[in-house]
Amino acid sequence: MNQRQKVNDKILWVLRLLESVQIIPMEFIKHIEGTDGLYEIRVKQGSDIFRIFCFFDKGKIVVLANGFQKNTQKTPKSEIEKALKINKEYENEEKN
Numbered sequence: 001m002n003q004r005q006k007v008n009d010k011i012l013w014v015l016r017l018l019e020s021v022q023i024i025p026m027e028f029i030k031h032i033e034g035t036d037g038l039y040e041i042r043v044k045q046g047s048d049i050f051r052i053f054c055f056f057d058k059g060k061i062v063v064l065a066n067g068f069q070k071n072t073q074k075t076p077k078s079e080i081e082k083a084l085k086i087n088k089e090y091e092n093e094e095k096n
Contacts (some may be wrong), residue, residue, distance in 0.1 A: 003045070011041075011050065014041055014042075037055050038065075038083055038087060040052065041064075049069070050069050050070065051068060052064055057094070065087060
């Protein structure tokens with residue numbers, strides 16, 4: 001199995017964990033400080049690190065916003081802003 005397939009499998013594994021477990025370890029999901037309900041799903045496979053931003057709809061539905069491969073210690077502000085924009089667009093659609 002190549003690295004890309006391993007990463008895809010790990011992402012699916014973490015998403016299934018979100019579906020099935022009430023309390024998820026911070027190793028896999030973390031609240032983004034300074035935001036109202038934005039989280040990052042954390043996936044590490046070997047030396048590859050990925051983040052997928054998400055938020056919850058009505059506390060039950062996980063809405064995936066955007067993801068990226070992490071290459072720096074700090075999460076790029078532009079990625080957080082992109083996720084917040086998607087969150088706002090989603091909320092506006094839900095109101096209509």
